[in-house]
Each structure stands twice: as structure tokens, then as C-alpha cells.
Amino acid sequence: MLTLKGLMTLVSGELLTPETDLETECSKVFASDLMSDVLTFMEPGSILMTGLVNAHVVRTARLVDVTAIIVVQGKRPDIKVINEAREHNVPIIATGCSMFEACSRISHSFTEGRR
């Protein structure tokens, strides 16, 4: 089990939602740019790793009980999207890592539930 703080360290991430409790634990990651797949296959409580930064990512996260969103590839959601995430307690972490690199770094620390 990793905490969000641990995840941030692994991917050299930056927290975009300052009120996030970084001690929140997580044990599953789902990496996808396809929200259709997130809705179909992701387990509740997962970390959603994606290269998308639109408001639909936050709304999808709210609907399927995502623990946090990690945005890869150095992308940043605009302020409206970040504010919506903050308003609804959806943590967002931004990283300069590629999707592959971020998954690779995290997967070594998970013993179960990785995708």
C-alpha cells in the first residue's frame, strides 16, 4: 500500500490540489486516456493515470470514485478544471514523466492490483 505522498515522490510529482490529504492510501492504478475504459474496467478507489486534462477526467473521477488523478507528460489542467477538482475533493498530481515511465516507477512499489 502506497500513500499519495509516496506516489508523488516516485513520479517526482507536483500536487495541484493543495488541500489533499497526502496520507491517503491507495493500492491500485488504472492508466488510460480512454474514459470509456475507465467507466468500464476501473476498480473503485484506484489512482487514474492519464494524459487527458479536460473537465471530463474530473467528472469521470468523481463518478467512479477515483482516489486521485495523476496527469502525465508535463501537462496541466487549466484553472477551471483544477478548481472543479478542488471543489469536489479530487486530488490531482502532475508529473513530467511519460505514462510508461510513471507506470514503471509505481509498479515496482505495488505488489498487487496494478494494471
Added chain:
Amino acid sequence: MTKDVVFKQEFPVKGSDFSRAGEVSCEIKNLLKELGLNAQVVRRAAIATYEAEMNIIMYAWQGTLILSVTPGRVRIVVEDSGPGIEDVALAMTEGYSTATEEMRELGFGAGMGLANIKKNADDFEITSEVGRGTRLDLTILTNGQRP
């Protein structure tokens, strides 16, 4: 059954209104949570509703989601005015999609929507008339047990 309804509300959805996509589904999810329903039931209803809402926004001109909750079931009826579906069986096939590039760039239109709605429902009916629109009627049992 009407007298058993503990909650009923209609939610209009405008076609092509991508900026507000998902808002109705988030509202419905919050309402179901406030009613104290099982978390798994709320999640399944939220996913089915979101897929249906996205279908209206992506393909129809306008539509309505009608949510009604009774002690035993959550029922969601989705009616839209739109082009309808010519081959419903084909549209139900996972991976079949007529989505545009714009829809795909937003992360949708992978051809999983209708199949995913059916997967999350305990009872699911779809009817469609080309040139007029599509109607979905789905039920989720509140005890969380699949029949």
C-alpha cells in the same frame, strides 16, 4: 408501484453541450448517496447514467433522464430526440462506434457505452426509431444483488 416512489426527478440534457457533460450524472450520484443506497448500487447507477448522458450529448439533439427510486429499485429512463439507431444490435456490440474524432479526443466514443449501461443494470431495454430518437429503460435493484 407509483405510491412506493420515494424519489423522482427529471433532468434535461442538451445535445452537443460538452462543457456540462457529466454534471447531471454527478447530481444523480449525489442524490442516490444522500438516499443512503448501497455504494455499489450508487456506482453502477452513476456509470450507467453517465454513459447515457454522454450518448445524448454526443449523438442526440436533446434528451431527458428520469430518475425514480422505490424501496427496491432505482429506475432510470432516458429519452432523446435525435437521429436514432438504425441497427440496435450492432450498436450494442462492444467496440462499435460512430463517434467523431472530437468525441474521441475527449476520451469517449470507444463503443462501450450501451454495452456498459446494460452491464451495470439488472434490467435493460432499448428501443429506437430512426429520425426520431432512442429510449432506454434500466433498473438496478437496491439490494445490490444481481438476479
